[in-house]
Amino acid sequence: MKARNILLACSVAFLSGELGAQVQVENPSVKKDRREVEVRFDIRDMPEYARSRQKVVLRPYLHSGTDTLWLEPAQLYGKNRFRRERQEHFLAGNKEWTLTGYNVFLKGGTLEYSERVPYERWMKEAGLGIAYHTEGCGCECCGGDQGVPVGPVYVAPVPEVTPVEPSAKNFEVVEARKRWVFKEKDMKVFFPVSKTVLNPDAYNNKVTLDEIMAGIRKIGDMEKLRLQGVEITGFASPEGGLSLNTRLGAGRAAALKEYIRGEMPELRDEDFVLVNGVENWDGLRALVAASSMEYKDEVLAILDDRTLGSGRKAALMNLKNGKPYRYMLKEFYPGLRNACYVSVFYDVLADKVADAVNAANELIRAGKYAEALKSLEAYQNDDRVFNSIGVCYMMMEEEEIAIEWFEKAIKAGHAEAEKNLKQLK
Structure with a gap:
């Protein structure tokens, strides 16, 4: 960095537009080093301007806005000035006094100045200044203050961060038991009346079964998903006897389970939850509510009356001489002979x-x-x-x-x- 001349002797005049000086400040640097700021520069004296009776005092400081920190001063002695101060110290009882630290004879040499101070936030963009004066010149004009150009105190590092690849050994559940979303809200596989034998090629079952299998396979293929279970609720339509309907509900759920295991033998028994819904009253109610059938409100009132228990079927058969019941047998009950509500659950891992x-x-x-x-x-x-x-x-x-x-x-x-x-x- 370019040297800075500091005018210190009143006897020196302007020379070619530049200021003459008794010393030069060279190679200035102010840098942050961990929790400290290091201030460095070289002081070189100019012998042609030296005066033996004088002492040049330099007082470096850091400044930023309203904040200032003064650093250790440097004092450059002429020979006679040193002798005079040594005599003064001797007379004062300080017989061991001598020049130490930044108190030196330069004699045309260079003094390396280096100070470290605790870093404070305001120093981030601090500048370096040097106040100076000359003692022993016989006047009061031999001083001043000069800024010294330095680079930025704080140079932000460039952080090095790299992506972390997820590791299967560190996976844990972040979302438990999510339901796989199929094209249809309720996946239904239909069975013949009073039968538990699953026919994939009947009732458009193959389309539904293929979609169920595709969903289970996708879960198995995705690293961050884990099959939590396949829940199969088996139902029968409510028109038969309770004993028969109980057997049909359980048998249909089991039949669908065996079909899925035949397609994916790697699945275990514990991957399945079979629910015997017996008579599908909820399914019937949903169909009635969505319809515009005659006596709709009366039918819904019976279906919603939990006090009727097993008497709901008789109540429906007796309503309006059985007219709404016969309509439901024809329009709704065939759709209730199924192993319905096939739900696939999975955990999301991360x-x-x-x-x-x-x-x-x-x-x-x-x-x-x-x-x-x-x-x-x-x-x-x-x-x-x-x-x-x-x-x-x-x-x-x-x-x-x-x-x-x-x-x-x-x-x-x-x-x-x-x-x-x-x-x-």
Whole structure:
């Protein structure tokens, strides 16, 4: 960096538009190093302007807005000035006094100035100034204040974060027992009257069965889904006897289970839940409610009267001399002879830590370091988060804490942390 001349002797005049000087400040630098700021520059004296009776005092300082921090001064002695002050100290009882630190004879040489001070936020864009004056010149005009151009104090590091691939061994359930969505809300497989034998080629059953099997296979093929169970509720229409209907409901559910297992032998018994719905009163009510049949309200009143119990069937048969019952036998009951409500349930799995790290890395790229750090708090025992936590602290200028996390990440085998650590060291 270009040297800066500082005018210190009143006897020196303007030379070619530049200020003459007794000293030059060269190679100035102000940089943040972890939790400190290092100020460095070289002081070179100009022998042609030296005066033996004088002392040049330089007082460096950092400044930013209203904040100022004064640094250790440097004093450059002429020979006679040194002798005079040494005599004064001797007479005052300080017989061991001598020049130390930045109190020196230069004699045409160079003094390397280097000071470190604790970093404070206001220093992020601080400038360097040097106040100066000359003692022993016999006047009051031998001083001033000069700014010294330096680069930025704080240079933000470039964080290194890499995606974390989800690992099956770390999968856990994040959404339990979700219902697979088929094209139809209720998947129904139909059976002949009073039969439990499943005929895939009848009643358009093949289309329904193919869709059920496709859904189960898709769940098995997707890494982040796990089959939770196939629930089959077997029903009979309400027109038969209760004993027969009970047998039909159980047999139809079992028949559909065996069909599915025949298509996918890898499924286990525990993958199925069979429910015997016996008489499908709920299905009948839904069909009546959606219809415009005669005596609709009266039929619904009977179906909704839980006090009737097993007497509902007789009540329907006696309503209006059996006219609405005969209509339902023809229009609704054939659709109730089925193993219906075939539902496939699955769990959604995720590697929560991998997902959290990847989401936090997006926040880091957006400069939202505190938010990213908070999102990782719950996973601090998993080594996959170590580097990202370190990056958050690094970008928040908490370097010492960042270094601890990077070192932990490196020890756990995460190479990207090495690149981040090098930026701090």
